Amino acid sequence: MEAIRNIxxxxxxxxxxxxxxxxxxxCKxxxxxxxxxxxxxxxIDFDLLSDDDKKTIKEELKEFNPAISFPTIIxxxxxxVIVGFKEDRxxxxxxHED
Amino acid sequence: MRTEEDMMEYVEEKADEKGYFICPDDDLLFDLIQGLVDNEGRYGYPSCPCRQASGVKLYDSDIICPCEYMDADVEEYGMCYCGLFVSQKINEDPDELKPIPERRRPEVIEAGMDAEPTEDFHSEEDIPVWRCVVCGYLAARELPPPICPICKAKAERFSRFEINPGR
Incomplete structure (x- = not known):
């Protein structure tokens, strides 16, 4: 499976x-x-990234979520920024549901 | 390498030892067990499926399931970070199974992520010793323990203990 996929x-x-x-x-x-x-x-499945990509993407994630935890939606x-599976949020x- | 069935047995055993229950959400439980099996295949040990392991065991020792944060989280939130181990209360009321904040400190997470799998390990005498300033407990490990196993003080209450401070 590709680490980064457009869904x-x-x-x-x-x-x-x-x-x-x-x-x-x-996350699932x-x-x-x-x-x-x-x-x-x-x-982005962080654990499936190459070591080099992990370093770059970690910095991007850290900027929005200093705890560097998963899942994070930006x-x-x-x-x-939504950290964790906060379904209602x-x-x-x-x-668009009401 | 363990199968899903073996891993389930392992997790049930650990829950029994602690008087905890396993995840009451079957879908989540299945995914977590699968994640543990995947991590064991990747790293050689079943690190928390909801945390990124470094692959360097020295940096991951606090997040090998059952992790060092489990007891504090089950006590405070009724579940471990992944939701694999839960209290009796959550077992009876699965709707309360909700994500909880990460207790593992960001510096520890980052140190692990930056660790090079090939980097030279400290020889045993180079491993730093950490002293709990509250109760005096000593621990020889790469990073201070997240929680003092004796007095439950947090990691920030540990300071580096120099064996030969005069040198």
Whole structure:
């Protein structure tokens, strides 16, 4: 599996980046929710990156989430940052459901 | 290398030893067990599936399942960071199973991420000794323990203990 994948979805008004681990259960829940909400996003499985990419991407993640934890969703280059599988917050910020 | 079934048995055994319960959310449990098996295959030890291991054992010793943060997290939040081990209360009320904050300090996470798998390990006498300033407990390891196993003081209460301070 590619470490960085673009996941297609019908809702693409925000730039959504998910920093995840392929082994993490909460990350998997986050991926499932984004897919269920049909949101277009860039999925980065940090643990599958090359050692060089890990160093670069760690710095990017740290800028928005100093705890360097997974999953972290960065929306529109940091306009919104959601750390952890916060289902309600993800729905509020990204979906059109009422 | 252990299979998913072996890993489940291992986790159940660890839960029993502590009087904890295993994750009441079957999907999450399945994913976590799979993650432990994957990590053991990658690194040679089952590091926490929801944390990035360095692959350098010295830096990962605090996050080998069951991790050093488990007891403090089950006590405070009713579950470990991954949600694999839970308290009786969460076992009876699985809706309360929710992500909790990361207790592992960012400096420790980063030190692990920056560790080079090929870097020379300290020889045994070079490993730093850390002293708990609260109770005097000594630990020889790369980084101070996250929580003092004796008095439960946090890592920041540890200071480097020089064996020959006069030199």
């Amino acid at each position: 297609h979805g019908a809702i693409n008004e925000h730039e959504v980046k998910l920093f995840a681990l392929s082994t993490c259960g909460w 829940k986050t991926k499932k929710l984004l897919e269920e909400l049909d949101i277009e996003y860039l999925c 929306i529109d280059q940091g306009e919104e 993800i729905r509020d910020v990204l979906s």
